[in-house]
Amino acid sequence: MFDFLDYSFMIYALIGATLISFLASYYGVFVVERQMSFLGSGLAHAAFGGIALGLLLNIEPLIIAVPFTIIVALGITWVKEETQLSGDTTIGIFFAVSMALGIIFLYLKDNYTADAMTFLFGSILAIKKFDLYAAGFMSFVTLLTFPMWKRWAYATFDKELARTDRLPVLRDDYLLSVLIAMTVVISIKLVGIVMIAAFLVIPPATSRLLSHSFRWMTILAVLISLISAYTGLMISYYRDLPSGATIILVESVFFIFAAIYNKIQNK
Amino acid sequence: MNKGIIKADHLSVSYNDMTALVDVSFSIPEGSFTAIIGPNGAGKSTLIKVMLGLISPDSGQIRINGVLPQKLDKRYLGYVPQFKTMNREFPVLVRELVYSGFTSSWPWAFGKEKNAIAIEALKSVKAGHLANRPIKNLSGGELQRVCLARSFVKNPSIVLLDEPAAGIDAFGEADLYAMLENYQQEHKATVIMITHDWQVAKHHASHIILLNQKLIKFGEPEIVLEEQNIRAAFGHLGHSHPYRKNGIVNV
Numbered sequence: 001m002f003d004f005l006d007y008s009f010m011i012y013a014l015i016g017a018t019l020i021s022f023l024a025s026y027y028g029v030f031v032v033e034r035q036m037s038f039l040g041s042g043l044a045h046a047a048f049g050g051i052a053l054g055l056l057l058n059i060e061p062l063i064i065a066v067p068f069t070i071i072v073a074l075g076i077t078w079v080k081e082e083t084q085l086s087g088d089t090t091i092g093i094f095f096a097v098s099m100a101l102g103i104i105f106l107y108l109k110d111n112y113t114a115d116a117m118t119f120l121f122g123s124i125l126a127i128k129k130f131d132l133y134a135a136g137f138m139s140f141v142t143l144l145t146f147p148m149w150k151r152w153a154y155a156t157f158d159k160e161l162a163r164t165d166r167l168p169v170l171r172d173d174y175l176l177s178v179l180i181a182m183t184v185v186i187s188i189k190l191v192g193i194v195m196i197a198a199f200l201v202i203p204p205a206t207s208r209l210l211s212h213s214f215r216w217m218t219i220l221a222v223l224i225s226l227i228s229a230y231t232g233l234m235i236s237y238y239r240d241l242p243s244g245a246t247i248i249l250v251e252s253v254f255f256i257f258a259a260i261y262n263k264i265q266n267k
Numbered sequence: 268m269n270k271g272i273i274k275a276d277h278l279s280v281s282y283n284d285m286t287a288l289v290d291v292s293f294s295i296p297e298g299s300f301t302a303i304i305g306p307n308g309a310g311k312s313t314l315i316k317v318m319l320g321l322i323s324p325d326s327g328q329i330r331i332n333g334v335l336p337q338k339l340d341k342r343y344l345g346y347v348p349q350f351k352t353m354n355r356e357f358p359v360l361v362r363e364l365v366y367s368g369f370t371s372s373w374p375w376a377f378g379k380e381k382n383a384i385a386i387e388a389l390k391s392v393k394a395g396h397l398a399n400r401p402i403k404n405l406s407g408g409e410l411q412r413v414c415l416a417r418s419f420v421k422n423p424s425i426v427l428l429d430e431p432a433a434g435i436d437a438f439g440e441a442d443l444y445a446m447l448e449n450y451q452q453e454h455k456a457t458v459i460m461i462t463h464d465w466q467v468a469k470h471h472a473s474h475i476i477l478l479n480q481k482l483i484k485f486g487e488p489e490i491v492l493e494e495q496n497i498r499a500a501f502g503h504l505g506h507s508h509p510y511r512k513n514g515i516v517n518v
Binding site: 149151156158165208216217 | 337341346348358363364367371377
């Protein structure tokens with residue numbers, strides 16, 4: 001039954017899926033409650049610019065994509081805070097500019113299609129040791145910053161009220177956008193750019209339908225994300241299907257059941 | 268009652284090129300119930316924000332119990348905000364929200380001790396039965412009670428309220444002031460409240476700050492609510508002004 005463990009790529013995929021699912025769902029609860037799901041999608045497409053530059057220069061794409069996406073995330077937060085433009089307009093602009101850059105970079109490189117497809121739609125075969133180190137580092141940072149969950153939760157509920165309690169709301173917004181940006185980049189190989197927003201949003205949205213407190217929403221989102229990732233990986237291994245799409249579909253099954261349960265409860 | 272607990276000294280505040288407050292001075296007595304009234308854009312919310320230490324004045328200062336607001340112990344001051352910035356769909360139980368006022372952060376774990384603190388504050392506003400309800404199921408009046416409990420949970424000496432009656436019905440409003448006065452008397456607390464309602468200021472406040480960027484008048488209601496002061500602040504007598512009866516100005 002566990003014959004898949006004979007393949008090192010599957011072991012990498014399992015470890016990667018565990019860390020990445022934890023990260024995406026943990027930060028996803030803030031993405032959902034702050035109504036920033038477009039940010040996830042925007043950052044993933046922004047990362048595409050960085051990845052394409054990495055491919056063009058023959059450097060590990062993550063090394064370029066991480067700083068590239070962090071700069072875009074800081075740029076989005078800055079424009080949102082300092083100008084009258086709304087968040088989605090700002091994201092839309094950064095999104096398109098980064099995609100345009102990515103397309104130009106890929107055009108300049110010969111023979112780019114296969115690599116680009118991996119990043120657009122995700123592939124477990126693409127997960128290498130380097131990705132695991134990146135995900136491991138990011139999980140470590142997340143555990144270190146866990147005490148900030150209380151502050152972030154407070155500001156998510158009411159930013160103004162959190163300010164009156166002298167919490168560093170603006171600084172936390174920047175920090176959270178950087179951590180979300182890093183999570184997005186690290187998730188790309190597993191789920192693919194086009195499905196990142198769903199990967200960030202579906203488990204927290206599901207747990208939101210089942211929880212009355214933000215703590216339970218966080219815990220349940222992580223659990224749903226992990227179970228979906230393992231189930232999705234197994235299905236994709238045995239049925240030879242793309243990993244990202246399979247994981248997203250498993251997550252959406254949970255979502256449908258949660259929505260029905262929620263409807264029955266509220267009757 | 269005579270000691271000034273909040274003293275503003277030639278306070279001026281502006282945002283970019285917009286003037287919010289000009290040369291405002293007053294001394295709010297300890298244990299008083301002070302209403303801040305004035306037209307839109309009069310600087311009422313700005314004044315509250317200066318008291319909370321969120322805005323630094325361009326010139327002049329406010330001292331609360333002799334200390335600048337930024338350096339004041341957070342437990343000294345309770346605050347009831349307006350609902351408009353609150354995410355009312357947020358997954359949070361009433362007891363958790365109330366407890367968050369105690370620590371100024373969101374509780375992760377929620378044990379018996381925290382529960383007891385939250386319940387006690389809720390009971391003080393006759394809302395103990397709401398403890399386990401998610402806030403999205405509360406009516407406006409219930410949520411206002413919960414916010415009041417949240418501001419009382421750390422037994423503050425000063426309670427600041429920003430238009431607390433907005434969006435609640437007349438019965439809820441009467442209840443709200445009763446609970447506020449009850450807390451004030453029990454804890455010998457100072458209450459400062461923004462309101463647009465003359466009747467409320469007249470009936471409940473011991474002092475009124477009448478603002479229109481400048482301080483028009485500060486003092487007891489009978490002195491502040493004189494016609495020339497109202498005209499100076501609003502340019503006309505409001506519909507609910509005590510001198511206006513049956514739509515006719517009756518001075």
